[in-house]
Amino acid sequence: MLEAPRVSVVIPVRNEAENIGPLIGEIEAALAGVAHEILCVDDGSTDATPAILAEAARAAPLRVLRHRQG
Numbered sequence: 593m594l595e596a597p598r599v600s601v602v603i604p605v606r607n608e609a610e611n612i613g614p615l616i617g618e619i620e621a622a623l624a625g626v627a628h629e630i631l632c633v634d635d636g637s638t639d640a641t642p643a644i645l646a647e648a649a650r651a652a653p654l655r656v657l658r659h660r661q662g
Contacts, residue, residue, distance in 0.1 A: 597629040597653070604633050609640040616648050634658040 601619055605612055612632070619630055630652060632645055636659050645656045 595627040597627050599623060599626055599628040600631060601628065602631045602633065604635060605637065605641055605645075606635040607637050607639045607641060609637075609644055612641055613644055613648060616652055616654065620652055628653060630654045632656050636660060 601623075603612075603615065608615075616630060619628075632654065634641060634645065634656060642656075642658060645654070648654050649656060
């Protein structure tokens with residue numbers, strides 16, 4: 593059974609393809625050893641942000657909520 597997250601980090605994003613990967617990495621490093629989750633709320637990105645978030649979700653406790661429009 594997975595441990596329930598003790599910390600939830602909510603990140604609003606829109607067209608943050610260059611920044612979101614490093615930010616998720618920094619959050620992961622800062623919360624190493626702490627049960628956590630990251631929730632990215634994508635407000636209608638039109639760049640590569642959705643693809644980067646999908647890839648990051650494979651390796652991190654990341655959930656993505658995507659709005660069609662910002």
